[in-house]
Amino acid sequence: MEGIVLEERPAPIPGPGEVRIRMRAHTLNHIDIWVLSGSPAYSVPCPHIMGSEGVGTVESLGVGVDPLLGLSPGQTVAISPGQGCLVCELCRSGSESLCSYYRVLGGHLPGIFSEIVCLPASRLIPVPDGVDALSASAVTLAGATAHQALVARGLAKPGEKWLVVGASGGVGHLACLLGKALKIEMVGTYGPERKREPLSRGLGIPLVSHEAADWTDRLRESSGQSFDGVLDTVGGATIPRVLPLLRKGGRAVVVGETTGAQTQFPTRELFGRQLSLHGVYLAHRMDIVAMLGWLSRGAFLPIVSSVGSLETVDPLREAYQRMIDRDFVGKIGFVWHPQGGEKE
Amino acid sequence: MEGIVLEERPAPIPGPGEVRIRMRAHTLNHIDIWVLSGSPAYSVPCPHIMGSEGVGTVESLGVGVDPLLGLSPGQTVAISPGQGCLVCELCRSGSESLCSYYRVLGGHLPGIFSEIVCLPASRLIPVPDGVDALSASAVTLAGATAHQALVARGLAKPGEKWLVVGASGGVGHLACLLGKALKIEMVGTYGPERKREPLSRGLGIPLVSHEAADWTDRLRESSGQSFDGVLDTVGGATIPRVLPLLRKGGRAVVVGETTGAQTQFPTRELFGRQLSLHGVYLAHRMDIVAMLGWLSRGAFLPIVSSVGSLETVDPLREAYQRMIDRDFVGKIGFVWHPQGGEKE
Amino acid sequence: MEGIVLEERPAPIPGPGEVRIRMRAHTLNHIDIWVLSGSPAYSVPCPHIMGSEGVGTVESLGVGVDPLLGLSPGQTVAISPGQGCLVCELCRSGSESLCSYYRVLGGHLPGIFSEIVCLPASRLIPVPDGVDALSASAVTLAGATAHQALVARGLAKPGEKWLVVGASGGVGHLACLLGKALKIEMVGTYGPERKREPLSRGLGIPLVSHEAADWTDRLRESSGQSFDGVLDTVGGATIPRVLPLLRKGGRAVVVGETTGAQTQFPTRELFGRQLSLHGVYLAHRMDIVAMLGWLSRGAFLPIVSSVGSLETVDPLREAYQRMIDRDFVGKIGFVWHPQGGEKE
Amino acid sequence: MEGIVLEERPAPIPGPGEVRIRMRAHTLNHIDIWVLSGSPAYSVPCPHIMGSEGVGTVESLGVGVDPLLGLSPGQTVAISPGQGCLVCELCRSGSESLCSYYRVLGGHLPGIFSEIVCLPASRLIPVPDGVDALSASAVTLAGATAHQALVARGLAKPGEKWLVVGASGGVGHLACLLGKALKIEMVGTYGPERKREPLSRGLGIPLVSHEAADWTDRLRESSGQSFDGVLDTVGGATIPRVLPLLRKGGRAVVVGETTGAQTQFPTRELFGRQLSLHGVYLAHRMDIVAMLGWLSRGAFLPIVSSVGSLETVDPLREAYQRMIDRDFVGKIGFVWHPQGGEKE
Ligand SMILES: [Zn+2]
Ligand SMILES: [Zn+2]
Ligand SMILES: [Zn+2]
Ligand SMILES: [Zn+2]
Incomplete structure (x- = not known):
C-alpha cells in the first residue's frame, strides 16, 4: 500500500485524435486491487498510474479529433475504461470486450487517476446534464458490467x-x-x-x-x-x-x-x-451510455462514499484497505479540488 | 435383460380424445436403459411397457377427438414422447419440457413398444409423405433433442x-x-x-x-x-x-x-x-415437427440399424446389450410385421 | 341498440372438460360494437350472447377437467377471450392468434355477458389475490393486446x-x-x-x-x-x-x-x-397472465368507469352509445349483483 | 452517358490512416445510375469519380495505420462502401447504416472506379483466399444488402x-x-x-x-x-x-x-x-464479412457478367445502358489490366 504515491508530473499534451481532460471525480474498482496485488490478469510495468473509473471536463482537443464527435471544451465526459481495436467485427457489433485487443485503462494500460489526462477521443462519452460526477464515474465500469x-x-x-x-x-x-x-x-x-x-x-x-x-x-x-x-x-x-x-x-x-x-x-x-x-467480463461503451441515461432520468442513485478531495494519498490508501477488508458498501470515490457543483 | 419379455395382451380401446394406432417402427433410446437399470430419474412400476420412440398408422379415433386435428384412419403418425400439461404458460410458449407435469412415454409413463397403442390425440404428429418410418422414429426424441x-x-x-x-x-x-x-x-x-x-x-x-x-x-x-x-x-x-x-x-x-x-x-x-x-433436457413437439420437415426435404438421413421384425424378444435384448456396451453407431430400430413399404 | 336485451335463461351445465363460472365483472370491447354493427369480420348468428371480457368465480367443474389445472370452486378466474386449436405448432409456440382456428368469445363464438357461463377449463386464468375484478377484466383483451x-x-x-x-x-x-x-x-x-x-x-x-x-x-x-x-x-x-x-x-x-x-x-x-x-391482432393467453401479474404487483391501475350493476339493460345501451360516440376514456365496465368486495 | 469519361490523373498518396490500393475488379451498382440521373438522394459535385463496389490489392500503408488491422502490401481487400462515424452507439452496435454520418463511396463521397485509390484503413476487409475478385466485389454492396x-x-x-x-x-x-x-x-x-x-x-x-x-x-x-x-x-x-x-x-x-x-x-x-x-437500406461491414465467408466456403457463386478490361469507356457506357434498360441478369463487372489469375 505504501507503493501508492501522489506525484507531481508535467501535464500531458494531447496527441493527434486525443482530448485533454481535467478530471473531477473518480471511483475505485477492484481492478485497482488486482493491479496492486500483482494479479497476472493485469500485469503492468512500474511505475503505473492507477485507476479505471472517472469523469472530467474537456479542456482542449488535439489535432485530428473528428468533429463528428461533437466534443468541445467545457463538456463533462465519462471515460470508457475498456476498448478493443474498434475495427474488427466484434468491436463493430457490440461485443468489444471479446476483441483480442480489448484493453482496460488502469488494468492493461496506464490509468486515469490524474488531474489531467489525455485520451483518444473515442474513449469519451458525454455525461447528460444533471448527473453528478461521482455517480457518473460509478457506472463507467461497475455499473456498466451490471447493465451488460x-x-x-x-x-x-x-x-x-x-x-x-x-x-x-x-x-x-x-x-x-x-x-x-x-x-x-x-x-x-x-x-x-x-x-x-x-x-x-x-x-x-x-x-x-x-x-x-x-x-x-x-x-x-x-x-x-x-x-x-x-x-x-x-x-x-x-x-x-x-x-x-x-x-x-x-x-x-x-x-x-x-x-x-x-x-x-x-x-x-x-x-x-x-x-x-x-x-460476463466487464462491459461495453453502450452499457455506459445506457447507464448514464438511467441516471439522467433519475431512475436510481448509486451508493458512493466519497473520501473527499485528494490532497494527500492517505485517504486513498485507507479506502483501498477498506476494499481489501471488504469493509464498505457500494462504491468509494474521491474528487480533485472540488469546484462549486461538486458533491464531496 | 431377461426381464424383457414379449407378451400377448388384449388390444386396447381408445378412450375419449384418444387415437388407436398400429405401430410400425421403433427406435431405442437411452431412456430404455435407464428404466432397465432402475435409474431414480425414471422410476416406473412393474410390469412396464417399454419404449419412447415410434411411428405407426392411425386405425381409429375415440370419441371427442377434435376434428381440427385432421387425424384419420390410414394416416402415418409419429408419437411425441414428452408432453406437459398443455395449459400452463410454459406449455403454451414452446417450453413444455420445463412444465412440472412433463412426462415421457416409456420413462415416466407406460411406453409404446406394442403393436397397438392408444394415445391422446395431442401426442400425434403427421409424418410427411416420403419419410421412412425408422428415420421418422429416430427424430422423435434423439433428433428432437439435437434440434432443441x-x-x-x-x-x-x-x-x-x-x-x-x-x-x-x-x-x-x-x-x-x-x-x-x-x-x-x-x-x-x-x-x-x-x-x-x-x-x-x-x-x-x-x-x-x-x-x-x-x-x-x-x-x-x-x-x-x-x-x-x-x-x-x-x-x-x-x-x-x-x-x-x-x-x-x-x-x-x-x-x-x-x-x-x-x-x-x-x-x-x-x-x-x-x-x-x-x-438441454429432451425436446418439444415443435422440434419433432421441424426435424420431420428436414427429413421430408431430404436434408439428411439418420443412421439407423434395424434389427428387423420383432418375432421374438432376442434381437431386442441383443440390441440393448450393444447399447450398454456402447457398441453401435447412430440409432438401433426394429419393426413389427413389416408391410410392403417398410424398410427392414 | 334496441336489439340488446337482458333475458332470463336456464343456467348452463358444464360439459366434459368445462367449468361453470359465476361472472362478477365485465368490460366492454370494441368487438361488441363490430358485432352490433354487423361487421363481416365477426359474423354471428342471432340471437347472440355478447361480450368478450370478464371475470368470475368458479362454481363447479364438469367431468374430465384436468386436475393439473388446479381449478376449484371459489377461485376467481379471468376468461381468455381468444383461443386457437391448442394443438398446432402455432398454438404451442406462443402464436395462437395466428392459428387458423383462433376464435374469440363474443366475436366468433357466443359471448360471456351472462351471470353464469360454462367454458372449457383451458380458457380460465386464475386472478392473483388483491386484483379487483374490473381491472382484471380490462386486461383480458384490451390490456393483453397492449402487452402483445x-x-x-x-x-x-x-x-x-x-x-x-x-x-x-x-x-x-x-x-x-x-x-x-x-x-x-x-x-x-x-x-x-x-x-x-x-x-x-x-x-x-x-x-x-x-x-x-x-x-x-x-x-x-x-x-x-x-x-x-x-x-x-x-x-x-x-x-x-x-x-x-x-x-x-x-x-x-x-x-x-x-x-x-x-x-x-x-x-x-x-x-x-x-x-x-x-x-398486431389481439393477444395470447400469456399476455393476460403477464398483465394480471403487473396488476398484482401494483404497477398500474386501468381506467375503468363502471356503470354499476346491470339490473336493466339501459346502462349497457348507454355505454355502447358512448363508445360509438367516442365519448369515454379508458374502459367501461359493469358488474352483476355486486358482492361485498366488489367495486361498483 | 457521354458525361462518363476515362481520365488520366496523378496517383493519390495515402494520408494518415489511409491505405493505397491497386484496384483489380469492380461491379456496377444501381447507385451509379442514381448519381448519373441526378437523384437528390445522391447529390455529388462534378466532376465525380463513380463507383461503390470493388476489390483490389494493398500497395502501401500511410502513416498511422493501426498495426492491429493486420494490413500489408500484397493483400487482397474488398472495399466497404458505406461507413458511419465509427464512434456513435449505432456504429458500435452493428447499426452503422442508421448513423447520421453514414456515407457511401460513389454515392455521397467520391467513388472507387480508379486504378489506384487511397482509403481509410477502416474501410478495408481482407478477402479470403480462393475467392475471385469479381465475386467478392459483387457482395460488397448488393450481396451485403441481401444478407442484411x-x-x-x-x-x-x-x-x-x-x-x-x-x-x-x-x-x-x-x-x-x-x-x-x-x-x-x-x-x-x-x-x-x-x-x-x-x-x-x-x-x-x-x-x-x-x-x-x-x-x-x-x-x-x-x-x-x-x-x-x-x-x-x-x-x-x-x-x-x-x-x-x-x-x-x-x-x-x-x-x-x-x-x-x-x-x-x-x-x-x-x-x-x-x-x-x-x-432495409444498404448494409453493414459485418454483412460483407459474412458474405465473403460464404463465398470462401463455396456456398454459392454470384452471377457476374464481366465486360472485361476497361481500355476505353465504351464498355462501361454500354453496361450502364443495359442496366437502365434492365437488360441484364445478376451483376455487371469490369477489371483493370487483368493479371494472371483474374477472371475476365
Ligand atoms: Zn476489435
Ligand atoms: Zn404445462
Ligand atoms: Zn392452433
Ligand atoms: Zn455513427
Whole structure:
C-alpha cells in the first residue's frame, strides 16, 4: 500500500485524435486491487498510474479529433475504461470486450487517476446534464458490467425475480438498483451484519446475509425454486449453492471468482433442470451510455462514499484497505479540488 | 435383460380424445436403459411397457377427438414422447419440457413398444409423405433433442464451427447431420476406432477419437480456440476439457452426464472468456415437427440399424446389450410385421 | 341498440372438460360494437350472447377437467377471450392468434355477458389475490393486446420513447400505463379537449390532442424525429403522418383501422429510413397472465368507469352509445349483483 | 452517358490512416445510375469519380495505420462502401447504416472506379483466399444488402419459404443464392422471358415472370398464402400484390422503390393478418464479412457478367445502358489490366 504515491508530473499534451481532460471525480474498482496485488490478469510495468473509473471536463482537443464527435471544451465526459481495436467485427457489433485487443485503462494500460489526462477521443462519452460526477464515474465500469449482465444480453426480464449474491459491492449494488428500476423483483445478499442498514437504505430491496452457513437452505425453504436468475459477483464456491434456488430454465450469471478459482456442481442440475450459466467480463461503451441515461432520468442513485478531495494519498490508501477488508458498501470515490457543483 | 419379455395382451380401446394406432417402427433410446437399470430419474412400476420412440398408422379415433386435428384412419403418425400439461404458460410458449407435469412415454409413463397403442390425440404428429418410418422414429426424441440444442434456442448459427462430443450416439449423430445441413461446420468425436468408418460414411464430417488421453490438447493444437460451440452428449468429465477449445464468447451445450455426475472447471474460464453453458433436457413437439420437415426435404438421413421384425424378444435384448456396451453407431430400430413399404 | 336485451335463461351445465363460472365483472370491447354493427369480420348468428371480457368465480367443474389445472370452486378466474386449436405448432409456440382456428368469445363464438357461463377449463386464468375484478377484466383483451404490441414481440425497450395514437381508448391507455411502468417514455394523443383532464389524471404522461390539423407537424417541430416507436390504435390515415416522427430504424405498430381502410405512405420513408411496420391482432393467453401479474404487483391501475350493476339493460345501451360516440376514456365496465368486495 | 469519361490523373498518396490500393475488379451498382440521373438522394459535385463496389490489392500503408488491422502490401481487400462515424452507439452496435454520418463511396463521397485509390484503413476487409475478385466485389454492396435483409435482422429462417420479387437484379439474385444455401425454399420473379434461362441456370430455383398482369393471382392459386416472407427489390406498386401471398404472421422486406414512390395496401391486411413490413437500406461491414465467408466456403457463386478490361469507356457506357434498360441478369463487372489469375 505504501507503493501508492501522489506525484507531481508535467501535464500531458494531447496527441493527434486525443482530448485533454481535467478530471473531477473518480471511483475505485477492484481492478485497482488486482493491479496492486500483482494479479497476472493485469500485469503492468512500474511505475503505473492507477485507476479505471472517472469523469472530467474537456479542456482542449488535439489535432485530428473528428468533429463528428461533437466534443468541445467545457463538456463533462465519462471515460470508457475498456476498448478493443474498434475495427474488427466484434468491436463493430457490440461485443468489444471479446476483441483480442480489448484493453482496460488502469488494468492493461496506464490509468486515469490524474488531474489531467489525455485520451483518444473515442474513449469519451458525454455525461447528460444533471448527473453528478461521482455517480457518473460509478457506472463507467461497475455499473456498466451490471447493465451488460442483466440487460444487454437479454438475460433478465421485467416481472422476473433475481438474486444478487454480493449486493453490497460495486457491481452488485448497481445490479440491484438497475433491476429494481426495470421492475425486476430483486433480492440481495450481504456479509457482515453492519452492512445491512446502509445497504437496505440505499437499495430498498429484501436482503439476506450470506454469512450464516445455511443461508441458501433458508432461502430455498422460504422461496422454493422461484428465482428466474442469479447474478453471482463472488462466483466459485457459491455457484453449487445458488443453482438449486433457480426455477427450471433459470440463468446464473457469473461476474467474479472471489470465493473460488474452481466451480463445481452436479451435472444433472445443469441439464436435468435446463439451467444456463453465463460468464460476463466487464462491459461495453453502450452499457455506459445506457447507464448514464438511467441516471439522467433519475431512475436510481448509486451508493458512493466519497473520501473527499485528494490532497494527500492517505485517504486513498485507507479506502483501498477498506476494499481489501471488504469493509464498505457500494462504491468509494474521491474528487480533485472540488469546484462549486461538486458533491464531496 | 431377461426381464424383457414379449407378451400377448388384449388390444386396447381408445378412450375419449384418444387415437388407436398400429405401430410400425421403433427406435431405442437411452431412456430404455435407464428404466432397465432402475435409474431414480425414471422410476416406473412393474410390469412396464417399454419404449419412447415410434411411428405407426392411425386405425381409429375415440370419441371427442377434435376434428381440427385432421387425424384419420390410414394416416402415418409419429408419437411425441414428452408432453406437459398443455395449459400452463410454459406449455403454451414452446417450453413444455420445463412444465412440472412433463412426462415421457416409456420413462415416466407406460411406453409404446406394442403393436397397438392408444394415445391422446395431442401426442400425434403427421409424418410427411416420403419419410421412412425408422428415420421418422429416430427424430422423435434423439433428433428432437439435437434440434432443441442447436436450433430452437438459437445457440448455433450458419457459418459457425461446432464440436459434437459423442458424435456416434443418437443425439450426437443427428446433431452433426442437422448442423451440416444448416451450413454449420461440424467436427465430431467418437470412441473406439471401429466406429470411425461407419460414422464417417454416415456423417461426412471430420472426426477425431476421444479415446486418446490428449485428444483435446491435439484439437487445441490443430484448431486453436476456434470453436463457436460444443455440444457435449457425454457431459461431466469432458466439460473442463472442451471449454478451452471455445473462442471467447463461445457456448457449451450439455445434454448428458455419462462421463461424470459432477462438472468442474476454472471459474475464470467462464467469466474471463465470457463463455456460457446451457443444459438441454429432451425436446418439444415443435422440434419433432421441424426435424420431420428436414427429413421430408431430404436434408439428411439418420443412421439407423434395424434389427428387423420383432418375432421374438432376442434381437431386442441383443440390441440393448450393444447399447450398454456402447457398441453401435447412430440409432438401433426394429419393426413389427413389416408391410410392403417398410424398410427392414 | 334496441336489439340488446337482458333475458332470463336456464343456467348452463358444464360439459366434459368445462367449468361453470359465476361472472362478477365485465368490460366492454370494441368487438361488441363490430358485432352490433354487423361487421363481416365477426359474423354471428342471432340471437347472440355478447361480450368478450370478464371475470368470475368458479362454481363447479364438469367431468374430465384436468386436475393439473388446479381449478376449484371459489377461485376467481379471468376468461381468455381468444383461443386457437391448442394443438398446432402455432398454438404451442406462443402464436395462437395466428392459428387458423383462433376464435374469440363474443366475436366468433357466443359471448360471456351472462351471470353464469360454462367454458372449457383451458380458457380460465386464475386472478392473483388483491386484483379487483374490473381491472382484471380490462386486461383480458384490451390490456393483453397492449402487452402483445409492446412487450411480447420485443418491439419496445426500457429507455425508449414511444407515441400512442389514441391514448384514451382501451388498448391505448393500457399501453401508456404498461409502457410507463416499464420505464418507457410515453407520449399519448387524444381527441376532444374534455378528455384531457381525466386522461392526464389516469395516465400521468404528456398528452397532445390529435384534433388540430397540424398536430404531427407540431410534434415534429418540438420533438424532431425522436420517437423509437409509435403504437397506432386508430391506424389507416394516421400512418403517413406518424412515420416522419420516428427516428431512423423506428417501429410503427398498428392495432386498428379506425381512420382508414387503406394505408399509404412514401416507399422511400420505409426503406430509406429503415422503418418497420407491425400489425398486431389481439393477444395470447400469456399476455393476460403477464398483465394480471403487473396488476398484482401494483404497477398500474386501468381506467375503468363502471356503470354499476346491470339490473336493466339501459346502462349497457348507454355505454355502447358512448363508445360509438367516442365519448369515454379508458374502459367501461359493469358488474352483476355486486358482492361485498366488489367495486361498483 | 457521354458525361462518363476515362481520365488520366496523378496517383493519390495515402494520408494518415489511409491505405493505397491497386484496384483489380469492380461491379456496377444501381447507385451509379442514381448519381448519373441526378437523384437528390445522391447529390455529388462534378466532376465525380463513380463507383461503390470493388476489390483490389494493398500497395502501401500511410502513416498511422493501426498495426492491429493486420494490413500489408500484397493483400487482397474488398472495399466497404458505406461507413458511419465509427464512434456513435449505432456504429458500435452493428447499426452503422442508421448513423447520421453514414456515407457511401460513389454515392455521397467520391467513388472507387480508379486504378489506384487511397482509403481509410477502416474501410478495408481482407478477402479470403480462393475467392475471385469479381465475386467478392459483387457482395460488397448488393450481396451485403441481401444478407442484411434476410439474415442479419433475423427475418428469414431455414425451412421457411420466401419469394424474391426481382430475382434477376443484383440484390435479388444474391438473396436467392444466399437463401438457398441456408436451406430456405426460394422462389424468384423476373421480367422478360429472355432472362429466364440464364437466371434459372445461375440460381437453380423455381421462377415465375412478373410480366403477366395476373402473376400474383396465379401464385396465390398455386401456392395459397404459403410464403413466410417476401423480399421486394422493386417495392412500391408490388407491395399490395404480394402481401396476400404471405401467411398470417408473414414478413415483407422492402429494399427498393422502382415500381412506385408510394406504397398503399388495405390496413386490415396488415393488422388482421399480423404481417410486418421492414425497410432495409444498404448494409453493414459485418454483412460483407459474412458474405465473403460464404463465398470462401463455396456456398454459392454470384452471377457476374464481366465486360472485361476497361481500355476505353465504351464498355462501361454500354453496361450502364443495359442496366437502365434492365437488360441484364445478376451483376455487371469490369477489371483493370487483368493479371494472371483474374477472371475476365
Ligand atoms: Zn476489435
Ligand atoms: Zn404445462
Ligand atoms: Zn392452433
Ligand atoms: Zn455513427
